[in-house]
Amino acid sequence: MMHDDHIRNPVEMGAAYLGDAAHAMSAAGHAMRRPVEELDDAPIEIRPIGLGDLFAALREGFDDFLNLRTDVLAIGLIYPLAGLVLAQATLHASLVPLIFPLVAGFALVGPFAALGLYEASRRRERGEEVKWSNVMDAFASPSAGAIWSLGLILGAVFVAWIATAWLIYSATMGPEAPDSVQGFLRDVLTTREGQLMAVVGCAIGALFAVLTLCVSALSFPLLLDRKVRLGDAVAASTEAVRENPVVMLAWGAIVAGLLVLGSLPLLLGLIVVMPVLGHATWRLYRRAVK
Numbered sequence: 001m002m003h004d005d006h007i008r009n010p011v012e013m014g015a016a017y018l019g020d021a022a023h024a025m026s027a028a029g030h031a032m033r034r035p036v037e038e039l040d041d042a043p044i045e046i047r048p049i050g051l052g053d054l055f056a057a058l059r060e061g062f063d064d065f066l067n068l069r070t071d072v073l074a075i076g077l078i079y080p081l082a083g084l085v086l087a088q089a090t091l092h093a094s095l096v097p098l099i100f101p102l103v104a105g106f107a108l109v110g111p112f113a114a115l116g117l118y119e120a121s122r123r124r125e126r127g128e129e130v131k132w133s134n135v136m137d138a139f140a141s142p143s144a145g146a147i148w149s150l151g152l153i154l155g156a157v158f159v160a161w162i163a164t165a166w167l168i169y170s171a172t173m174g175p176e177a178p179d180s181v182q183g184f185l186r187d188v189l190t191t192r193e194g195q196l197m198a199v200v201g202c203a204i205g206a207l208f209a210v211l212t213l214c215v216s217a218l219s220f221p222l223l224l225d226r227k228v229r230l231g232d233a234v235a236a237s238t239e240a241v242r243e244n245p246v247v248m249l250a251w252g253a254i255v256a257g258l259l260v261l262g263s264l265p266l267l268l269g270l271i272v273v274m275p276v277l278g279h280a281t282w283r284l285y286r287r288a289v290k
Contacts, residue, residue, distance in 0.1 A: 039227050044236045045290035049244050053287045054251055061280025064121045065272070068130055068279075078113075080267035087267075094177040096184045101165035103267070104205060107259055108158045110274070111216040112151035115139060117278025118221050118285075125286075143223040146230035150219060154212065161208045165201060172197035213252045214238045221285035240288050251284065 086102045106113075119138035123130045141147065173193045178184035188194035218240050219233040241248040255277055262273030 039229060042226075044222070044226075044228070044232060046236065046240050046243050047288055047290055049247050049284075049288050051247060051250060053284065054247065054254065057280045057284040057287060058254075058276070060283040061121070061276050061278070064124060064279035064283075065276045068120050068124060080270045083263070083267040083270070091181070096178050096181050097169040097173070098162060098165060099181075101162055101201070101205070103263055104259075105158050105161050107209060107256060108161060108212045109151075109154050110255075110259075110277070111212070111220050111281070112147075112154050114274065114278030114281065115147065115220055115224065117275055118224050118282040121279045121282040122224065138224055141224050142227040143230075143233075146228075146233065147220065147223050149230055150216065150223070150234070154216060157208065157212060161205070164204060164208075168197055168201050168204065172200070209252060209256065210249075213248065214241045217241060217248060217251070217281075218285045218288060221282050222289060225285070236289065244288070 083103055083106065087099050090096060090099050090102065115138045116135040119135050119141075120130050123134060128134070139147070173187060173191075178187065188198055215234050215237060217237045219230075219237040222228060222233045222236055223230070258273050258277060259270070262269035
């Protein structure tokens with residue numbers, strides 16, 4: 001990995017990043033208008049994978065993180081900072097019941113947010129230079145139109161999950177918001193209504209998680225790697241889950257578990273967890289798709 005010896009001041013860095021962003025947006029606009037005949041019509045073959053592939057992908061993802069940490073750490077900081085902002089906003093707005101759904105909902109939009117991490121792993125795999133401007137090129141890939149469309153779909157799923165979580169709270173413990181975090185936790189742990197809310201919320205949240213896993217487990221890396229249609233990428237991701245149900249569900253459980261661990265304390269663990277999971281997802285894609 002190469003680094004520029006010249007240390008730029010914040011103004012120079014800001015101008016450079018704006019230039020990179022403008023270039024990426026221009027390329028993305030062109031990609032969205034890409035003719036159908038430019039798409040890759042080669043068949044997408046799904047390989048059988050085992051639990052060993054999951055742990056190998058995690059090891060390789062962690063190795064990517066260690067070797068690219070000077071470039072992707074800033075990306076990793078986005079997630080815990082965003083989580084803290086959301087949590088603080090809910091506290092001020094007396095929407096304490098939405099803190100956990102908001103944090104859990106990161107897993108629903110994470111596949112799109114990790115696009116730059118896939119690109120970093122892809123470039124390292126090819127022996128290419130990895131830096132911030134290169135990573136931003138992921139959002140202007142040949143399949144940029146499909147990538148942004150799928151990102152919007154995941155955003156809609158996230159909004160639907162938050163709305164559902166609030167309806168569950170209103171039906172079991174609401175509709176008025178609790179006075180404090182401590183009071184809310186006490187009610188959840190010690191009252192029948194709170195326990196019902198927790199059970200129903202976790203069950204429905206699991207359904208949202210499985211839906212997202214099927215749609216986006218491998219579709220974003222595939223769209224980044226090849227010029228394919230959105231429908232074909234989603235179909236391939238769904239097929240991977242159908243052909244390897246135990247392994248892919250185990251992957252979803254690993255992701256959820258690591259996100260929970262990364263959320264403690266104060267979401268700071270996500271600085272490491274999110275980049276590692278992003279890189280590992282790319283490595284798993286390489287093992288699952290031919």
